[in-house]
Amino acid sequence: MAPSSTAAQLSARTDGSVEGRYVWHGISRAAGLVAQPSLALGLRVHRVSLEGGAVLHYELDGATAGELSETGAGGRHLGEADLWGRAMFVLGPTRLHAGIVRYVFRGDSTQGGLGPARNTTEVFASLSTTSRYLNPTLEAWWDVGRVRGAYLQASLDLPVLGWPFPPYAFVFVQGEMGLNVGQGPNPAQPGELANFATRGITHVGLGLGTEVRAGRLFGIGSTTLAFGARSQLNTDDATKFDGPGRSRDFVVWLWTGVTIVLGGDARSVQ
Amino acid sequence: MSRRAVLFWATALLLMGCGPTRLHVPGTLSPPPAPQPGRETLLRAGFARVDITPPPGVGLAGNGPEGAEARGYRLRLYARVLVLADGGGNRVALVVADLGLSSTLLHRRVAALTARTDGIGVDRLVIAVTHTHAGPGHYFEAAGYNDAGSSVLGYDPVMVDSLTARIARAVHAAVADLRPARVAWGSRAVWGETRIRSLPAILRNIPLPTAPADAPAGLPQEYGLVDPELAMLRVDLRDPASGAFRPAGAFSIFAMHGTGNAPSNDLLDPDIQGLVERRLERHIDGDLNRVTDGGFVPRAVYLFANGAEGDVSPAWPPQSRCDVPTLVPLPALAGPFTRSLWEWRSPTATHLASCRHAAREAITAIGKSLGDGAVALFDALGVALTDRLELGRAFATLALRDSARALGICSEPALGLSTLVGADDAHTRIQGWLLFGLFDVGLKQGSPNPDVPGCQAQKRQLFDAAFGGLPNHLFISGSLPSSAQVTVLRLGSRVIGAVPAEVTTTAGRRMREQMLASAREAGLPVSAALILGHANGYMEYVTTAEEYSAQYYEGGSTIYGPGEAAMFGRTLARLAASVSAGDSLPATAAPPLDLVVGHQRHVVPRRSASRVPPPRIERVWCSGGGDTLYAWLQLGVAAEWPVATGDVAAHARVEIVVDDATRTVVSWDDDPALEMRLRSRRGGLAWWEVRWSGASGGTYRVRIPGGAESEPVGCPMQ
Numbered sequence: 001m002a003p004s005s006t007a008a009q010l011s012a013r014t015d016g017s018v019e020g021r022y023v024w025h026g027i028s029r030a031a032g033l034v035a036q037p038s039l040a041l042g043l044r045v046h047r048v049s050l051e052g053g054a055v056l057h058y059e060l061d062g063a064t065a066g067e068l069s070e071t072g073a074g075g076r077h078l079g080e081a082d083l084w085g086r087a088m089f090v091l092g093p094t095r096l097h098a099g100i101v102r103y104v105f106r107g108d109s110t111q112g113g114l115g116p117a118r119n120t121t122e123v124f125a126s127l128s129t130t131s132r133y134l135n136p137t138l139e140a141w142w143d144v145g146r147v148r149g150a151y152l153q154a155s156l157d158l159p160v161l162g163w164p165f166p167p168y169a170f171v172f173v174q175g176e177m178g179l180n181v182g183q184g185p186n187p188a189q190p191g192e193l194a195n196f197a198t199r200g201i202t203h204v205g206l207g208l209g210t211e212v213r214a215g216r217l218f219g220i221g222s223t224t225l226a227f228g229a230r231s232q233l234n235t236d237d238a239t240k241f242d243g244p245g246r247s248r249d250f251v252v253w254l255w256t257g258v259t260i261v262l263g264g265d266a267r268s269v270q
Numbered sequence: 271m272s273r274r275a276v277l278f279w280a281t282a283l284l285l286m287g288c289g290p291t292r293l294h295v296p297g298t299l300s301p302p303p304a305p306q307p308g309r310e311t312l313l314r315a316g317f318a319r320v321d322i323t324p325p326p327g328v329g330l331a332g333n334g335p336e337g338a339e340a341r342g343y344r345l346r347l348y349a350r351v352l353v354l355a356d357g358g359g360n361r362v363a364l365v366v367a368d369l370g371l372s373s374t375l376l377h378r379r380v381a382a383l384t385a386r387t388d389g390i391g392v393d394r395l396v397i398a399v400t401h402t403h404a405g406p407g408h409y410f411e412a413a414g415y416n417d418a419g420s421s422v423l424g425y426d427p428v429m430v431d432s433l434t435a436r437i438a439r440a441v442h443a444a445v446a447d448l449r450p451a452r453v454a455w456g457s458r459a460v461w462g463e464t465r466i467r468s469l470p471a472i473l474r475n476i477p478l479p480t481a482p483a484d485a486p487a488g489l490p491q492e493y494g495l496v497d498p499e500l501a502m503l504r505v506d507l508r509d510p511a512s513g514a515f516r517p518a519g520a521f522s523i524f525a526m527h528g529t530g531n532a533p534s535n536d537l538l539d540p541d542i543q544g545l546v547e548r549r550l551e552r553h554i555d556g557d558l559n560r561v562t563d564g565g566f567v568p569r570a571v572y573l574f575a576n577g578a579e580g581d582v583s584p585a586w587p588p589q590s591r592c593d594v595p596t597l598v599p600l601p602a603l604a605g606p607f608t609r610s611l612w613e614w615r616s617p618t619a620t621h622l623a624s625c626r627h628a629a630r631e632a633i634t635a636i637g638k639s640l641g642d643g644a645v646a647l648f649d650a651l652g653v654a655l656t657d658r659l660e661l662g663r664a665f666a667t668l669a670l671r672d673s674a675r676a677l678g679i680c681s682e683p684a685l686g687l688s689t690l691v692g693a694d695d696a697h698t699r700i701q702g703w704l705l706f707g708l709f710d711v712g713l714k715q716g717s718p719n720p721d722v723p724g725c726q727a728q729k730r731q732l733f734d735a736a737f738g739g740l741p742n743h744l745f746i747s748g749s750l751p752s753s754a755q756v757t758v759l760r761l762g763s764r765v766i767g768a769v770p771a772e773v774t775t776t777a778g779r780r781m782r783e784q785m786l787a788s789a790r791e792a793g794l795p796v797s798a799a800l801i802l803g804h805a806n807g808y809m810e811y812v813t814t815a816e817e818y819s820a821q822y823y824e825g826g827s828t829i830y831g832p833g834e835a836a837m838f839g840r841t842l843a844r845l846a847a848s849v850s851a852g853d854s855l856p857a858t859a860a861p862p863l864d865l866v867v868g869h870q871r872h873v874v875p876r877r878s879a880s881r882v883p884p885p886r887i888e889r890v891w892c893s894g895g896g897d898t899l900y901a902w903l904q905l906g907v908a909a910e911w912p913v914a915t916g917d918v919a920a921h922a923r924v925e926i927v928v929d930d931a932t933r934t935v936v937s938w939d940d941d942p943a944l945e946m947r948l949r950s951r952r953g954g955l956a957w958w959e960v961r962w963s964g965a966s967g968g969t970y971r972v973r974i975p976g977g978a979e980s981e982p983v984g985c986p987m988q
Contacts, residue, residue, distance in 0.1 A: 013603035040603040055607040084606050093598075101606055124606065130598040133707030135610075158706060159612060162597040164335035164699050165418060170597065170612040173706075211612060224611055259611060261602045 009044045011264030013053075017257030022057055022070070022079075025141070025151055026178040026203035026232065026239040027195065028251065029114070030079060031068040032061030044264060051099075052085035065112065068243035070105065072113025078106045079113065086124075097126040103145075112244065118193065120145030133158060142182075146193045149182025151202075168213040178202035180236065197237035205232040209255075221262035229254050290413045290749075291425055291870045295375060297667065297860025298382045300391035303359030303852050313659050315505050316447030317519045317571035318351040320440035321913035322367060322433055323538055324406045325956075326948040327875050329422025331407030332370040333696040336533045336594060337420030340406065342947035342958070343538035343912065346940045347405060349437050350547070350573045352505065352521050353390075353444040354451075354761065360661045360851045362759060363390045363441050364521055366573035367433075368540035369399040370528070371419070372770060374411040374755055374807035375865060376433055383438035388445040392860045393665035396757055396768045397437065398575045398805040400543035402528035403696070404535055409433055411807060413868030414685075414749035424871030432874070436916030450508040452515050454654035455763055457798075459484060459498040460643045463636045464526045466492045466775065467583040467694045468822035470716055475776045475816045496582050497775050500524045500643055501800055503761060504651040515655070517558045519570050520550065520648055523766075523800050524640070525577035525775065530584050530633035532626045533696035534592040534617075537945055542584055542637045545942065547572045549641025550648055558649075566938060567918045572644070578778025578801040580771075580811050580824050583695050584636050590629035593617040594699040614699060634942065662760035662794075664845035665859050668837075670809070670830055671752045677837045679830040680725035683750040684742045686826025687712045687730045689810075693823035711735075718821035725831045728819050750829050753863050755806040756838070758785065758845035763797045765789045765849070767842040770807030774824055777814045777835040778803075781842050788843035799846070812838055878907035879954030885977035888957075892965060892985035899926065899985055901960040901972040908951035912939075921975040926962050929969040929982035936970070937962050 015038045022030040040053030057080040063069030070079030086099025101122045107113025121144050128137035135157040142150050155176035163169040180202050183195040196202055209228025216222055231252045234240040242248040323346045330337045347368035355361045363384065377397045385391035399405070407419040408426040416425040466472050469492045472479055481494030500522060507518040530542040540547070551568035555561040561569060595614035604610040616622070674681035691701040691713050703713045712719065712730040719730035726739075733741045757768040767785050778801040786799035811824040815832035818825040828834050888902040905923060913919050922938030924946065937944045943964040949957045960972060965985035972980040 011603060013608070015608045017608075036607065038605070038608055040605050040608070042603050051603055051605065053603070053605050055605070082607065086605070088601070090601070095601060099606070128599075132596060133704070135599050157599055157610060159597045160706065162612070162614065162700070164614070165423060166421065168614060172612060174609075209609075213613075226609075226611075259608070261600075261611070264602060 009264045011042045011044070012262045013040045013259065014038065015257055015259045017255060018060070019255040020253035021251060023232065025153070025195065026205070026234070026236070028068055028239070028242060030057070030059050030070050031242060032059060032063060034059055042264065047090045049088040049090070051088060052083075054084075055082050056080070066244050066246075068241070068246075069112065070107045070114045072108035072111030074111060080105050093130040095128050097124070099124055118146065120147055120193075143195070147183050147195050148186070148192060149184070151183045151195065152179040152181060153177070166213070169210065171208070171210045174207045174209070176205045195238060200236070202236040203232050203234050203239040205230060207231070221260060224259045224261075226259070227254070227256040290866050290868050293375065293865045293867055294862060295378050295865055296382070296862045297378055298385040298391045299855050299857065299860050300385055300394045301389055302854040303361070303389065305357070305359045305852065312357045313451050313453065313657050314355045314448040315451035315453070315507060315518070316353045316444040316449060317505075318440040318443035318447060319567065319571050319918050320349050320436045320916045321346055321918055322349050322369070322436050322916065323347045323912045324429065324432070325875055325909060325911055328406040328408060328429070328873055329420030330370075330404050330535065330538070331415070331419035332401070332403035332405070332528075333420065333533045334418060334692060334698050335421055336692070336696055336698055337403070337407070338534060338536040339422050340538050341536045342945060343939075344945050345540050345544045345942060346912065347538055347540055349440055350571050351440045351444040352519065352571070352573055353441065353448060354659065354661055355448055356659070356661050358852050361388070361390055361394055361445070362661050362663060362761070363395045363444065364573060365395070365397040365437055365441065366575045367397065367399050367437065368402055368544060369405040370401060370403055370407065371410060371415060371808040372397060372399045372804045372806055373409050374751070374753065374770065374863065375430060375867065376409050376437070377755065377806045378863070379430060379434040380438045380441065383434065384441045387438070387442050390441060390445075392755065393663055393757070393855050395441070396759065396802065396805050398768065398802055400528050400540060400574060401576050401579065401804050402539065402541040402543060403533070404531050404537065404539040404541055406538065408873050411865045411867060412749060412751040413866050414746070415808060416868035417749065422873060423869065424873050425868040426871060426873040428872075428874045428876070432911065439916060449510070450657070452506045452655040452657050453659050453762070454504045454651040454656065455502070456504070456647055456651045456654065457499050457501040458643060458647045460500050460524070460640060461486050461489060461498050462493060463585050463639050464493070464496045464498070464582050465490075465585055466495045466581050468581045468715070468817075468820070468824055471813070471817040471820040471822040471825060472581060472774070472776060474820050475814055479776055493585070495775065497525050497578060497778065500640070500647060501764070502644065502647050502651065504648055504655070506655055517554045517570065517648070517652070519554065519572055520644075521573045521575070522644065523575050523577045523802055525579040525582045525778070525803075527579050527583050527695055528576070529695035530586060530629060530636060532590055532592045532629040534622050535626060535629070537947070542633050542640065543574050545633065545637025546641045546644055547574045549637065550644045553645045553648070566920065566922045566940070574644075576803045578773040578775055579803055580774035580777070580813065582775060584632070586632045586695075587628060590625055590632050591696070592622055592625040594697060594701070596699065630942070659762040660760060662849035662851045664758045664849045665855060666756050666841065666845060667860050667863070668754045668756060668841065669752070670754055674830070678833040679837050680833070682743065682747050683829035684726045684729055684731055684739070685746055685750070685829060686821055687732060688715045688717065688821050688823050688826030690732070691715060691823070715822045716820055718819060728821055729826060730821060748866060749868070751807065751809045753807075754809050756841050756845060757806060758842055758849055760789070760794060760796065760849045763795070764800055765794065765796050765846050766800045766802050767846070768802040768805035769812070769838055769842075770805060771803065771809050771812045772824070773801055773803050773812045773835075773838070774814065774817055776817065777812050780814065780835065781839045784839040784843040785846045789846040789849070792847035794846070794849065875909035875951070877954060878909040882907055883955070885974045887972055887974065887978050887980045890972050890980040890983045892983055894988065896967060896985045896987040897963060897965055899962045899965045899970055899983065901980065902949065902957070903960065903972070903974065904955055904957050905974060906956045908954050908956050910956060923974065924960055925973045925975060927971050927973050929971050937964055
């Protein structure tokens with residue numbers, strides 16, 4: 001038997017993406033161009049991984065009064081900084097996650113942005129599995145900070161085409177549906193923040209994307225370029241909200257990004 | 271110059287730089303032979319062998335996207351050469367190389383050299399390949415095969431130059447070895463080791479093919495419909511010392527894909543054909559010539575070429591075919607704010623090891639059976655030897671696109687979707703793919719499209735439902751070959767049609783009949799015709815029109831349409847009637863070719879350390895079970911070919927010896943049980959892992975001849 005490699009695997013990932021709209025849990029938070037750099041690190045030992053990371057949300061368009069923005073009118077800077085950590089358990093094609101996210105808002109609430117008063121924390125758990133075509137994920141989110149309550153989300157990733165030669169390219173669609181079960185207004189606590197207006201389905205989303213595995217990085221990682229379009233049918237007043245006095249039942253936006261993954265499964269990724 | 275003009279020219283230059291490489295390749299015909307007075311009837315023959323094993327890093331061509339990057343080698347790859355000459359100055363050189371596909375580019379480059387040195391031009395040189403799917407790519411004449419022959423893409427001129435130099439040198443060595451010879455033709459049937467892999471397609475033929483009367487009873491239909499003929503030309507040469515004629519080698523044709531190895535195999539290897547070759551070569555050396563020095567490389571040379579093997583697989587068991595990668599999300603730190611990536615995920619290492627092992631067992635069994643058949647046939651031919659073998663040849667280059675109408679084929683080549691999914695030997699990862707998991711888009715074998723009009727009727731093509739033939743016209747047809755070199759040889763009582771393609775069993779049978787009838791009509795006293803596939807170029811498959819309509823893998827890969835088999839039949843018949851010996855062909859037989867060979871890349875490693883330290887054995891150990899010995903060693907530099915010049919080494923690079931006073935060699939790096947796998951290329955040097963699975967309870971040492979020897983390591987059986 002050849003000498004075995006160490007069982008623990010370190011990996012790192014950095015993303016740089018630009019989206020035409022920043023949408024979180026189906027809720028539009030910025031309607032202009034948003035850059036979202038992120039960094040994540042992970043340590044995997046056998047079936048268990050511990051992962052953590054940070055993501056920043058920069059608004060690239062200077063919002064004017066009345067426009068949907070985290071930073072607020074006149075701002076053109078960091079609107080939100082989030083930290084997250086989670087544990088993952090892998091069993092065959094099934095993955096189970098449990099984790100926590102801390103949301104820190106940097107906008108100016110006097111200018112219509114989201115300020116520190118919105119800072120909050122969520123814990124989450126998710127279950128996902130893979131098969132030849134269908135890759136469903138169920139997520140449950142619980143705000144333990146300023147909103148308090150649960151939000152559920154089901155999503156389905158479906159590969160459409162895969163180019164079998166390097167550089168590998170993939171076309172895929174993703175559908176998702178949100179369900180508010182406890183992040184709406186709380187009549188017992190009128191001062192408590194709410195994410196959604198009513199209980200029930202918040203939105204239904206559908207996206208089409210493509211990614212190209214642009215290259216291997218010295219045998220320890222890979223670079224991926226991706227772009228796509230997303231659409232969303234909004235069914236909750238909160239997801240329809242598109243700025244003061246504005247409401248949109250249906251939104252479409254484009255996105256693009258580059259991802260670098262080092263170590264872990266990415267060492268031999270095709 | 272305006273900014274807009276600068277931008278335009280910069281873009282144009284960039285696009286030109288990214289475009290495929292184009293080559294202008296002349297065809298060098300043989301000069302007129304120089305008769306040797308008084309020796310008109312004297313047959314002479316010469317053999318040679320050259321090592322063509324490239325360094326790791328090249329793609330293993332033949333399995334498309336499932337063709338792995340070579341990590342090392344198991345058996346070495348050789349090109350074997352037989353040159354036959356008569357007293358009239360006629361020479362014919364036969365080369366059979368352990369490669370996946372033949373190449374017009376390689377053929378013409380070699381002929382350009384051998385025409386000058388040995389009077390052997392394109393018309394007297396046949397370069398055929400065994401069709402091992404564990405040989406390197408990157409030397410083909412068409413972009414489609416360099417850029418999609420394996421998972422390692424690109425055309426590499428270093429590969430072409432290296433193969434050219436080695437094979438040309440071997441032809442020259444065989445000419446230098448020319449000695450008085452005696453030969454005998456014969457054949458025998460080998461049943462049960464091959465089968466028809468596209469049974470529904472062959473059963474479309476009219477009349478319906480049936481198994482011959484001498485097929486064993488109870489043989490399943492797919493086994494009974496193959497052409498079981500192992501044809502052999504035995505060659506004995508006069509020993510200069512004793513003056514006696516001694517067995518020296520043979521040339522054979524047998525129809526069988528070189529797909530014994532599992533598609534996920536990642537080692538260079540000559541497959542079943544390599545075992546058959548070595549079996550007869552060792553028999554000639556040891557049993558017949560009583561060579562006792564046990565040389566590393568056999569002295570005898572056996573050229574084991576492929577026949578009409580288009581729809582013929584070796585009888586591998588199902589468990590020897592590995593699963594293919596599947597398209598799934600890559601769980602690479604996809605956090606709450608980043609999306610999942612996608613990847614082609616390979617099967618587990620355990621699964622791959624299991625199916626590779628099953629494949630190696632099948633290769634061993636089939637190789638032994640075929641090898642034993644070759645030995646029996648070779649021995650039986652010993653009583654039929656003669657010093658007469660009339661030589662002749664005819665040669666033509668077909669302009670497939672420009673002369674399509676005259677040839678009776680389609681004017682534009684096209685690939686069927688069944689090509690993309692692969693044959694039963696190696697389905698690709700897109701086999702059976704359904705759009706959105708629901709809609710059948712024809713990514714499977716046997717899925718003709720009755721709505722396709724025109725010459726390529728029935729061929730289901732990429733996105734043809736939406737765009738007709740446009741995707742093929744824009745992206746595919748230009749990467750396919752546009753010419754074909756066809757040779758007919760007369761070697762005594764046999765005419766041999768050398769075809770640059772994989773011909774199915776029934777198409778081959780029809781071509782043989784046409785060729786034989788034509789040769790006899792022209793007055794040639796020949797008794798049989800043979801098809802030599804994979805010769806002098808590659809244009810994929812040739813099916814009958816009936817098989818084409820089934821659109822199995824072979825039909826989808828008959829790129830110039832259903833008229834190909836008839837076209838080759840007519841061409842071979844015409845050439846068989848015009849076989850000649852002591853003349854020079856007109857230049858129109860080998861016009862220059864403009865080839866589009868694909869994207870040029872440095873696939874063969876270039877950079878090596880400038881200073882080469884002595885080889886070093888770092889570590890030797892045995893597996894827990896005691897049946898496998900491992901060694902880590904530093905041997906040579908990073909870009910080095912295992913045999914630097916191609917001249918077959920007098921000794922192995924690595925040996926396993928018994929740890930006793932005799933130091934008996936029990937294995938070396940040309941043994942099916944020994945794998946040489948490159949671990950890394952640190953500091954411009956090559957660091958290898960040796961894995962020998964023949965340990966059986968003894969104590970062994972690893973030895974690098976002329977270099978180093980390890981401490982003894984015990985491999986006690988558990």
